[in-house]
Amino acid sequence: MSEFDQLYREVILDHYKNPRGHGVMENADAEAEGQNPLCGDEVSIYVAFGEDGDTIDDVMFSGRGCAISQAATSMLTEMVKGRRASEVAAMPKEELLEEIGIPLTPVRLKCAILGLTTLRLALHKGKGTPLPEGLAELEDLELT
């Protein structure tokens, strides 16, 4: 496969064109917004917890962004449903990158992990889990 075909491989295009968990969740248990001012990407993440108050029952996202950021966030919602907040908060970003499965330049890496970083921020706000390690290296991202 050429580099080109790798970057926009079918699974990425599928998640980009048919994003999972896309939309605004009313009455979310936790939410956060992330922005990448370099490219104007914006994502809001909404989390609903299960009855135990820790298991992630549902995750949704809204916002705008490039194919990589949208597809990566879509994949992320599938990856974290049913997992515990503490576990997701400690999930290394490599786990998501492996799922994405394509080589990313440093600029595109920021696109790819915007959703994950924002999710962790939501978990931090909702459950007090630690902020993602290496948040400092994401100084270009604006998180609110």
Place this chain on the structure above:
Amino acid sequence: MAVTTHPKLDAHRLRADFPVFEQPIHGKPLAFLDSAVTSQKPRQVLDAMREFYATSYSNVHRGVYTLSERATEGYEGAREKVRAFLNAASTREVIFVRQATEGLNLVAYAWGLDNLGPGDVAIVTELEHHSNFVPWQQIARRTGADFRMLPIDDRGELRMELLDDVAGDANVKVVAANLVSNSLGTINPIERLAAWAHERGAIMVVDAAQAAPHKRIDVQTLGADFVAFSSHKMCGPTGAGVLWGRRELLEEMSPFNYGGSMIRSVRVEDTQWNELPYKFEAGTPAIAEAYGLGIAIDYLEAVGLEAIEQHEHELAEYALERLAELPFVTVYGPPPERRVGLVSFNVDGVHPHDVAQVLDWEGVAIRAGHHCCQPLMTRLGVAATNRASFYLYTVPEEIDRLVEGLRKVKEVLG
């Protein structure tokens, strides 16, 4: 009426001066359509700078020895070339800075801090690059002055008729605008803006970063009080730029940076500043870079600024014509006769980053982003745009490749 004609520019021939085009990108010839962000460098500039470092380099205005004299000659020779390039009255009005951004900050700080206060107004335009927007916003805030913005119309042109409304009966002290918009390519009516500013007793500050590489600037007829531009966008090296200012204003202003070279005498009690332009050139300057800018000016003058402007105008016209063939592309900005060789656009439903990425694999380099113009992006209702920008080495075939690349973008991601 006498008609002056300029020999047409041969972009295919000029390309041979630019070594960057000798390498393939992703196996394809490079179509560099991002000259508004920075231009490529001709061999003439690269060779001259190497030669300067190898034979004539030392610090300037210091030593009495041969090398220092040669370096000073090279540096001051470049200043004279800039003076002639701008048709400035004197080299004392030509200050070397790092780039347009530093020149604009110099004016905002050195002039603004001493001249703005409560009841005063600084006006910028909705087309400004952050570098001519944020300095005035921030200095206005520090001094208690008001900060206002002149809006644009739907074609990306300044709504000059609103100037009086924007100003109201406030005490307008400064009007800041770019001569050419880096986002839309709009050529702004600076002469009219300056006349209005002067009528209100304000100074006119012009960001010429996107103009100086592409069209002739005559500071004696432009009407501006300050003009800033960067070497790196006009075939010169990074690290050098120019602030031209009216001598009487520069004389009255406090220095921006303190340090070596800008001093006449220092005592514990007080310090006397050096004469212009050195008052504003603290520390060792970008010597070889200023020299390189001088060589770049030689290069541009040999090609002819008028020929460059005409060439880019034709390219803009061609690009707009070709992009109009693509129903999924939205183009922003004014008609070709009022823009330089720059086209901003979006592909329906496709994020600019993805557009630029797909084009990169076709060997076509364009910019995707907000172009440091977030207020303008807000006005256009977009987060970002794609921007293709042209220069003297751009050929129509590259625009054809852009159009073909956009068809591929639509096919893959649309």
